[in-house]
Amino acid sequence: MRERALRAIAECRQIAAMTEEPGRITRRFLTPPVHAVHAHLRRRMEALDMTTRVDAAGNLRGLWRPPNGNGKQFILGSHIDTVPDAGAFDGVLGVMLALECVELAQEAKLPLAIEAIAFSEEEGVRFGVPFIGSRAVAGRFDRALLALRDAEGVMLEDAIRAFGLDPAGVEQAALDDDAIGFLEMHIEQGPVLEAEGLSVAAVTVVVGQTRLTAEFQGWANHVGTTPMRLRRDALAGAAEWIGTVEAAARATEGLAATVGKIDATPNAANVIAGRVRVSLDVRHAHDAARTAAVQALLAQGEAIALRRGLAFQCARQMDQPAVPMDERLTRFLTDAMEATGFAARSMPSGAGHDAMVMAARLPAAVLFLRSPGGVSHHPEETVREMDVEAALQVAQSFLVRLAAEGR
């Protein structure tokens, strides 16, 4: 299994060289290096006797049907697009591990058809909308998306054609009734497993997310001539609120609440800030807890503003419910961990993944691998061999369980 882990890692590094920008890993949806990745993966798939195709949403799909199968298919995969200046493992590793799993299933003669999918688009970089590949596979692709334009003004519909595909066929990308479940293996992109000294974890739920922009409006005036008692300082108000956001999140189990963006106006050392806009991102596995937290934080923002003579307003950008992973598949994962000698750890995912979209269509699960340093979306993103090996051991045991229990 160590050899498989090393091969998967080596292949990720090889695919990292297929990039839009020499010296940096940047591979956006339907850009030329995606052809190179497809060609590379196709060779691997064909060597595994898989039948391959690229669907109209640009997803590369390889299907292995065992001689002893019942026609039902299990789906494995992740995405091959990246953020700009990315690491080598976010997404791609899940595709390489899917192919290793196909071979493991073949060697074990599991009566399980497997479709391995290299999703075309997950990061949302090129068209500002994420999960375009998995939306099509899950039968959740809204044709209105075809009118999206990238930064160069190219419409998605035309980008699909330019890639050699026919946008009219996007509905045919959807899974049929033979699909019984989905497993994605993905790096954690966070520091939790590293902090606990663990290799892998099953994802219980992709947390819900609220994103909004809050604005404190005060009175811009000269810092030297305006005594403290006569100020209406928007930055002091925003800073107080940032403190309450952090305190609330620390006090509530499982809550993540973050102000990551702040813009002060006029943003000058000698002028009291007249207006400050901050972002608020709130995530929790339970929608009720998230909604209550957002409501409380907005009330605190209002109260801070009122006490300080500021105006407070907020514009909500996103309210996305939590998406639970399939309990049975997730239990297969934790059972597999125990069977292979690993701690049966499960955790929520604070970030979205293709599995979140797939879960709208069929039972879905995610296996996280430790992210050394918690680093992702960065050239220093990496994985440990032992963790990749662990993921393969767990996935193998998972597939055996799945084949034994059937649908």
Add this chain to the structure above:
Amino acid sequence: MRERALRAIAECRQIAAMTEEPGRITRRFLTPPVHAVHAHLRRRMEALDMTTRVDAAGNLRGLWRPPNGNGKQFILGSHIDTVPDAGAFDGVLGVMLALECVELAQEAKLPLAIEAIAFSEEEGVRFGVPFIGSRAVAGRFDRALLALRDAEGVMLEDAIRAFGLDPAGVEQAALDDDAIGFLEMHIEQGPVLEAEGLSVAAVTVVVGQTRLTAEFQGWANHVGTTPMRLRRDALAGAAEWIGTVEAAARATEGLAATVGKIDATPNAANVIAGRVRVSLDVRHAHDAARTAAVQALLAQGEAIALRRGLAFQCARQMDQPAVPMDERLTRFLTDAMEATGFAARSMPSGAGHDAMVMAARLPAAVLFLRSPGGVSHHPEETVREMDVEAALQVAQSFLVRLAAEGR
């Protein structure tokens, strides 16, 4: 006196039309509209039988010598340069009031020579260094300043020549031993007099000022995947510090401490801020109080950073001691207020003025006029007729006192 006040206001509005940018008041040091202002003021001065000149630093100077004088001169004036998109009264009003005072002195046959100065540069906009005009008059002009360059790369030395002056003569701009004192009338540029319902106040001291940039360095990571307990959030740290800055200033009489500028990196809603830079501006009339406050705030920054696993560092940009105004002249002002029926109010100035530079050379005083709405450096900057009239009444009484007591 109401007529004089109305004329001074009307003249400020007329001079406001002499601008680099039609529709906005922008009149930087040694730019073409300054010639127009000089021509206008020269006509006024000559009508008052004053002898006029423009010194090598671009200051327009008009001298009135009474037949019954003793050769000693009192200096009145303010500046005629502006910030970009300025109001009509900051600086210019003090020049117009100086000319009204000359006429008042003439009518009262005061045995007092008066030099009225329209300082060429106070705001520091064009060359990044303020008080260039008053530095020359105070004999505090460092010749190294001649090598300063503006945003277009023009050297100050060449700008002086282009204006028709000889930079070699800058030393001759300095006051001689006949100068016995300086009074500047200037809008408050703050909300204190308005809050107290007062027209004018004497300035006791121009407060000292420390300006620095502080940086909190943490760990930029994904807001969804990094639990609160594993974060090193530079923005949360900076926000906590902004709170302590405000609290310290509120708790210390006369202290102004402000964070007006904040820059977070990467400044994205879905990334914990890895680095935040903030400005700190601290002002107090007593240098020891200011120094102690800065030291305490930096220690609190260090403590906050240490507790949060952040790095903290600071770069000091300015440490400027407080400049007391002359006690005798300031007492003349408050005595004049009482004598003319106004409250004898005095207050520190939180902003720098030409009088601060002049105080290094001779006894100096400042009379503040109420700023409606506390607004300055803005097109909506204005003055009330009653306050301009009050300033003239106080100034007249001040000059009578000065002439009576002599030097």
